Amino acid sequence: xxxxxxxxxxxxxxxxxxxxxxxxxxxxxxxxxxxxxxxxxxxxxxxxxxxxxxxxxxxxxxxxxxxxxxxx
Numbered sequence: 523x524x525x526x527x528x529x530x531x532x533x534x535x536x537x538x539x540x541x542x543x544x545x546x547x548x549x550x551x552x553x554x555x556x557x558x559x560x561x562x563x564x565x566x567x568x569x570x571x572x573x574x575x576x577x578x579x580x581x582x583x584x585x586x587x588x589x590x591x592x593x594x
Contacts, residue, residue: 531585538579
């Protein structure tokens, strides 16, 4: 369970950071747009893509920190 939380948290953090980079560069890095599907298809996230990617990265980081507290 601990390893699953670590991997999921790492992936969410990386995808969130990639999304922030993509939004700040106006889409130069299309391969970094993993979260683009979420921000373009959910109606209340369309205009808040940068904020949504920051939240995704923060949730991933929190998940990684929380995985350290789980006993093996």
